[in-house]
Amino acid sequence: MTSTALQQVLDGRWSGAREEVRAQLGALKLDPDLPTDDYRAQVTEALHQLAGTRRPHQGFDPAYGGEGDVGGVVTAFEMLGYGDLSLLVKAGVQWGLFGGALQNLGTARHHDRYLRDTMDGTLLGCFAMTETGHGSDVQHLLTTATFDVATDEFVIHTPNRAARKDYIGGAARDARMAAVFAQLVTEGTSHGVHAFLVPIRDADGAAMPGVTISDCGRKAGLNGVDNGRLVFDSVRVPREALLNRFADVAPDGTYSSEIASESRRFFTMLGTLVRGRISVAGGAGSAAEKALTLAIRYGATRRQFSDPATGEEVVVLDYLAHQRKLLPALATTYALHFAQEDLVGRMHEQQKFDAVPDEGLQRELETRAAGIKAIGTWHATHSIQTCREACGGAGYLSENMLPQLKADTDVFTTFEGDNTVLLQLVAKTLLSDYARRVGRLDMLGKARFAADLVADTVAERTGARAVLRRGDVRDRTYQRWLLTEREDHILAGLARRMRAALAPGADQFGIFNAAQDHLLEAARAHVDRIVFDAFATAVDGVTDPTTNALLERVLALHGVATIERERAWFVEHAYLTATGTKAVTAAVNALCGELRPHARTLVDGFGIPEPWLDCPLLDGEQPSRPTPA
């Protein structure tokens, strides 16, 4: 079969956006090995070229010349991951983070003034949330925005070194304006974190009075992005600088918000920014797809060591060990690709400009986004590392692109939400959802409910379940049953442990902390199941029988490799016997062998344009290589 049908499936709903970016980016020339200043200049220039295509406009409000195509714009962003990841992040800062804050936290007074310039890239912005002392715990940022009723201004101030805005993309060189997150104080009372538009550079690029800008310097990767630090020394901005969609301050200093709870208000504001997290997951996926394309195509031509029977040198991808490095990673990359497509679709429906807000759906979207971002970015980091190793010394040379992919994506695991923190959020939501089912809303109450609900059934099934439900480990229904049982069982066990926190005077922090590994396991089990489901749903939608059959096998490999990775748990909980796990390993090996002949087709399905894969690593395959577009 050819990869065309496969690409159609992978391109999915926003295939138009994908094709546009494929065409657009051919023109860009970017060289991450340039000195920092030159590379930054190149990336900024490319950012303006992107703005010229008007693709980034499409995610914004149609009332201001946008098209409200949120899904399309995130998909287009994701495609940049096939090209240059500094440009991807730079675009993400400008249109996703800064533009997103402006669009989603601001109101007409901000949109009228800044939205078109932001879309066009004539106003470059940055997103000043993280501080040196607070990254994950942004609710406790230290920067203050104190309202001065006398002058009708907010005073933005950095009280100490820990309050310095840090790692801010765009701050070191390009940004004229920052969306600054600070504790809003008025009439002597703090109302929590809010965002303010603060000019940080004048028209000549000089720092504004009271703003001290410094440069974070070289990083492991993404050196085309000018990360910097901002310190504010009582910088005054008009009252209207407050992005006031969810809260406002009147000229007399009165604070008002439709959302009474400070915490709920904060999380509502953050929730509108979920797009950034989803975009990072997409970018990581593209990078993993590119790395796997390079390593698999190389592995399919590289030979090493002879078969003693024939004397012929063996293609390295014919070695089982090499297949096991790359093919399960490829299968999981497929799974994450479809989970991402599903996620983008859900986001699109909720964020399009005529959508009716739905708190439940928003909450589910945020949970999915957190989980898929965490699992997806870790998967990318591990897979790219494996691809580098699978290409040996050649994989270590910059000319063969893998080093840059690895260095650039590394930080994805900790920015836009640290993965460990994100998985905890997922687990906490899972625990809350138990409670919701019986109307018990407090977190500890729901732990008790969960415990009551499952304690007996768990005890009943133990020991019997492997016998009761023995299945073919390649069978989708059986795989899903295993993944679902794991998800439910781990969550139930976690809820049982949480009961201790209910006792009067219990050390709640200590109890939660002691279960932290359990919490993370619950989240992972959940994400494993939803990713599997998203892949399975996508496979079911494929009508072409050849493509469907191939994808069904990729799904089977993804499923059985996930079960193999977690086989300790399945044996411990009597879902699999020792013989059963041997069958799991045998199935992984067999599926690797069955997919081996399709490996090239499977990576070609990503549709990464040949010019973006053009490197000496693939010179060996030149004769059989398709002509570059």
Next chain:
Amino acid sequence: MTSTALQQVLDGRWSGAREEVRAQLGALKLDPDLPTDDYRAQVTEALHQLAGTRRPHQGFDPAYGGEGDVGGVVTAFEMLGYGDLSLLVKAGVQWGLFGGALQNLGTARHHDRYLRDTMDGTLLGCFAMTETGHGSDVQHLLTTATFDVATDEFVIHTPNRAARKDYIGGAARDARMAAVFAQLVTEGTSHGVHAFLVPIRDADGAAMPGVTISDCGRKAGLNGVDNGRLVFDSVRVPREALLNRFADVAPDGTYSSEIASESRRFFTMLGTLVRGRISVAGGAGSAAEKALTLAIRYGATRRQFSDPATGEEVVVLDYLAHQRKLLPALATTYALHFAQEDLVGRMHEQQKFDAVPDEGLQRELETRAAGIKAIGTWHATHSIQTCREACGGAGYLSENMLPQLKADTDVFTTFEGDNTVLLQLVAKTLLSDYARRVGRLDMLGKARFAADLVADTVAERTGARAVLRRGDVRDRTYQRWLLTEREDHILAGLARRMRAALAPGADQFGIFNAAQDHLLEAARAHVDRIVFDAFATAVDGVTDPTTNALLERVLALHGVATIERERAWFVEHAYLTATGTKAVTAAVNALCGELRPHARTLVDGFGIPEPWLDCPLLDGEQPSRPTPA
């Protein structure tokens, strides 16, 4: 307790060499973020400074001004990993690979002429083994060295692009001479791979006639090392250029060697170069130690999120999830440190200049070196990645050193032997050793032997063993029993599978390939056990009771974390019950908590001088930080 006693134990037998390097390297200033040319020049300058200390001389033949202190010189090399890894590799190329080939493969005619200049660094060399087409399978290199009896010369030739010498450290800029590995052909017959001294640059640095030199350019890391490519167009060198310790060619073209078998001769030559592999393992260990020092010291001061009961922000290393990221990795780093010390000691005894060669010991040394290099470099890569993530955005900034540690050490997993290939070598030796015990020498015979030996006992024990031998998972004897049983059991199972290859007409490649994952598992189980034993032996040698007690706990954490990682296997094979593995996880968590108060002491024990750790990441701890030396 203070870290002084601990450092004494970790410094071990070559504490003098360690102290020397600690003092010497304070003077070096190296900046990996410089442009490639400048950084290379800096590293070469530092190489000459190192030569000036005469430390590198100490590993060479006393007859030429060396001291024959092989262990000391490898330990000193390992210490460079606390500083700059490009310098470490550059030194390794000059004195380990080039100098080692000269010393160990050459004879007096080479030593007299080149050894002193090599030690002094007035002759810079490179080690031209790897080719574009052959990295792991060096026995099948394509470069030829054809003897021309008419002129008494060898003609060194690169027949095609795949035969190009590639990734050669030192080739792009500095090396005047290369130790070139090529197929020796004389009188129309090829005698396999041999090494030749080939001048590649003249006194002015211009390429010698017939030698084409190119530059590999930027790499993921190690950019202070000038890796390049060499192509030889019928380059003539005198007959004496052959490094003739193990084989020679007479003026009439007659080939002679004490070692009749071409393959055995080849592996004997390679065996003398084991020092390089051992050195890489040591360098990886130092890098992991430095990364853990940075991440643990940061984690012990960084605070994030509040304890709801007290309102106080929690130190991140007090979170269980953070402890689980760093403390088991630290425990295993300790284990590998002592395994490395043991390995260096063994090498020293066999390679010192008055040692009596012992083939059995040499073989054991090579197997250990291969296994510890593979497991140690993977551990370093994973641990440094984890440390980077544990430091969040700060860990991504070059100023905080983690990016460079990660980028530099990445290639350690695939150079000086690809880890996957090395583990296969280990497994093959393990299989052969079975056979040796009953005098059956061929590889398949021994598989049958192993199968006969254990098939019954395995069957007998299954199911009963967990009950028979239930133990405290923190107990050293019990841990060792588990690790040993795993090692034996996996090897026995592997041997049983290999029986199929005995059948007449069996597809031997297919059978071995199908068992490749099993082979790798057998090797890992073996290395896990020998690393554990080396750590345990070292702990037993510690007389100070406080230090001994602390190290005993670090050993316990290393042991139980290894068992946890492999718990699927232990449950599958009925060594542990489901309850047993819960106890394993509980023990990992408990030991993390117990070692938490000692975390700072444990990293201080490495004795990394403060100036080499001086970075903004640790600014937060400034007040309590010891005064830099």
